[in-house]
Amino acid sequence: MYTYQCQVCSKVHEELIFFSDYENDNIPQVCGADTYEQGCGGDLYRVLRAPGTHSSWAGTGKHGVNGYFSKALGKHVANRHTEQKIMESRGFVCEADLPKDRWDTAVETQRRRVTEQDKNIETYTEALKSGKTKEEAVVEAFTAHDAVSGKLDETWGKNE
Numbered sequence: 001m002y003t004y005q006c007q008v009c010s011k012v013h014e015e016l017i018f019f020s021d022y023e024n025d026n027i028p029q030v031c032g033a034d035t036y037e038q039g040c041g042g043d044l045y046r047v048l049r050a051p052g053t054h055s056s057w058a059g060t061g062k063h064g065v066n067g068y069f070s071k072a073l074g075k076h077v078a079n080r081h082t083e084q085k086i087m088e089s090r091g092f093v094c095e096a097d098l099p100k101d102r103w104d105t106a107v108e109t110q111r112r113r114v115t116e117q118d119k120n121i122e123t124y125t126e127a128l129k130s131g132k133t134k135e136e137a138v139v140e141a142f143t144a145h146d147a148v149s150g151k152l153d154e155t156w157g158k159n160e
């Protein structure tokens with residue numbers, strides 16, 4: 001079972017997806033057209049199931065006479081507290097609620113690693129061009145200092 005939420009009507013769809021479908025990227029993308037229940041035709045995004053993770057479902061609805069309409073749940077609930085309880089009991093975390101900097105940090109770390117790798121390779125290539133042996137070039141590019149300080153591991157990864 002995978003959970004998808006519509007970006008337009010916020011309806012939550014729970015879909016049974018076979019592994020072969022998943023492998024072939026045959027996953028629901030359109031609210032209604034690709035889902036078991038009817039929908040509005042809006043784009044779907046995957047809702048991650050992360051038991052125990054708190055999320056900010058608050059701020060996604062309107063207060064009314066008959067309680068509160070939860071866009072996340074697609075139905076009326078008594079109040080936000082109830083909504084939150086239901087969402088958490090289902091183990092939902094909205095992808096949009098994940099901290100943005102988690103992605104940014106990953107990208108930045110990767111960019112820095114690639115820059116460092118380029119520098120190592122450049123030094124290595126230059127050393128070879130200047131007539132040094134491969135062993136000497138390696139020593140020059142991947143300095144003992146970098147290895148001892150853990151910078152090499154950080155740059156290239158321990159298992160690469």
Ligand SMILES: [Zn+2]
Pocket residue numbers: 006007008009010011031032039040041042
């Ligand atoms: Zn929809």
